[in-house]
Amino acid sequence: MQADFPVPNLSGPIGVFDSGFGGLTILDGIRHKMPQYDYIYLGDNARAPYGTRSFDVVYEFTLQAVKKLFSLGCPLVILACNTASAKALRSIQQQYLPFHAPDRRVLGVIRPTAEVVGVLSKSKHIGVLATEGTIKSESYKLEIEKLYPGATVVGQACPMWVPLVENNEFDKPGADYFVKDGIDKLLAQDSQIDTIILGCTHYPLLMQKIVKYCPGNIQLVPQGHYIAESLEDYLRRHGEMDRRITRGGSCQYFTTESRTKFRESANVFLHEEVEVERTTI
Numbered sequence: 001m002q003a004d005f006p007v008p009n010l011s012g013p014i015g016v017f018d019s020g021f022g023g024l025t026i027l028d029g030i031r032h033k034m035p036q037y038d039y040i041y042l043g044d045n046a047r048a049p050y051g052t053r054s055f056d057v058v059y060e061f062t063l064q065a066v067k068k069l070f071s072l073g074c075p076l077v078i079l080a081c082n083t084a085s086a087k088a089l090r091s092i093q094q095q096y097l098p099f100h101a102p103d104r105r106v107l108g109v110i111r112p113t114a115e116v117v118g119v120l121s122k123s124k125h126i127g128v129l130a131t132e133g134t135i136k137s138e139s140y141k142l143e144i145e146k147l148y149p150g151a152t153v154v155g156q157a158c159p160m161w162v163p164l165v166e167n168n169e170f171d172k173p174g175a176d177y178f179v180k181d182g183i184d185k186l187l188a189q190d191s192q193i194d195t196i197i198l199g200c201t202h203y204p205l206l207m208q209k210i211v212k213y214c215p216g217n218i219q220l221v222p223q224g225h226y227i228a229e230s231l232e233d234y235l236r237r238h239g240e241m242d243r244r245i246t247r248g249g250s251c252q253y254f255t256t257e258s259r260t261k262f263r264e265s266a267n268v269f270l271h272e273e274v275e276v277e278r279t280t281i
Contacts, residue, residue: 010103011244012073013038013252014231016080017065020048020166021262022201023080024269026109029224030078030231031251038246040072044281045257049162050083051131051200058133062088063096066106068254068281075244078231079108082199083131086110086139105241110139112230113197113223118148120219121195127186127218128155130199131162140199154193156186158200165202168268170209179206180213187215195219205269254279 014037016027027041044050044065050058062084069077079085085108092106117126128140134155141153160178164170187193196218198204204222214220235242253276255262262276 010073010075011246012075013040013246013250015039015066015069015072015074015077016041017044017062017069017077017084018042018079018081018201019044019050019061019084020081020162020202021045021265021269022162022165022203024266025201025204025222025224026078026080026227027251028270029228033225033228034232034235035249036247038248039251040069040074040254041251042069042254042279042281043256043262045255045262047256048166049131050081050087051133051159051162053083053133055087055137058083058087059091063092064281066092066096068279070101070104072254075104076241077104077106078227079106080201080227082109082139082201083133084108086134086137107231107234109201109223109227110143110199112227113199113221114140114143114147115230116226117195117197117221118144118151120221121151123192123194124148124151125190125192125194126151126153127190127193127196128153128199129158129161129182129186129196129203130155132157132159134199140197152190152192154186154189155199156182156189158182158203161206162200162202165205166265168265170205175206175209176213179209183210183213193218195221197221198223253277256281 089108135157144151144153164175253274259276259278266274
């Protein structure tokens with residue numbers, strides 16, 4: 001049966017989307033591992049954060065961003081945002097792509113993290129530190145328990161952690177209270193936790209303080225490295241998509257807010273100066 005829609009032979013960069021700046025930690029991990037590809041990063045900074053927004057709103061905003069990256073030529077988009085992955089990814093994959101963009105793919109960050117954390121944890125007692133939206137969705141709990149039956153997963157929302165990072169307060173003394181408070185509340189729920197997922201892409205910038213207040217026997221799992229490994233494996237297994245990714249080693253940046261603010265924050269996350277264009281989605 002012939003499809004009702006054309007399937008173009010689209011080639012272009014990998015799109016990476018986040019509601020804010022945290023996705024830059026994912027982009028950095030991916031580019032470090034696979035520098036040969038072209039990339040476009042889109043930050044919906046004007047409407048960040050997504051963490052406290054409803055499922056419907058996060059879906060609407062995320063779909064708009066995905067469509068924007070598609071319009072910029074991306075055949076593959078990575079939702080480098082835990083909230084978007086938790087609240088919007090499945091609906092986009094099941095309800096939008098098959099009917100409107102069957103030749104494109106959208107991937108998230110939760111499943112690759114869930115796959116690796118079950119291997120890293122010896123006790124199979126796993127903690128998740130994340131935004132309120134990600135914790136309420138129970139996406140990590142559902143995904144990990146599906147992959148590793150018998151695992152125990154508890155989560156703790158850390159509502160102040162993203163603002164600390166976004167406002168460049170992550171390395172200031174005032175951040176200590178909020179970091180310690182989040183970790184203490186998580187460990188109070190389950191004393192057998194031996195692995196903690198940093199379930200928000202902003203959190204690696206707080207790593208120095210997280211390590212300070214986290215017991216030394218607990219393994220911390222930031223996402224950039226593992227998402228990069230998962231994407232590399234995905235492209236290895238899906239040669240038809242890999243062939244459609246252009247290879248020029250370039251990276252373009254787009255923001256829905258201030259170019260100046262984005263450049264300043266990108267320098268904190270990436271330790272390099274970047275050029276960015278302002279756009280609407």
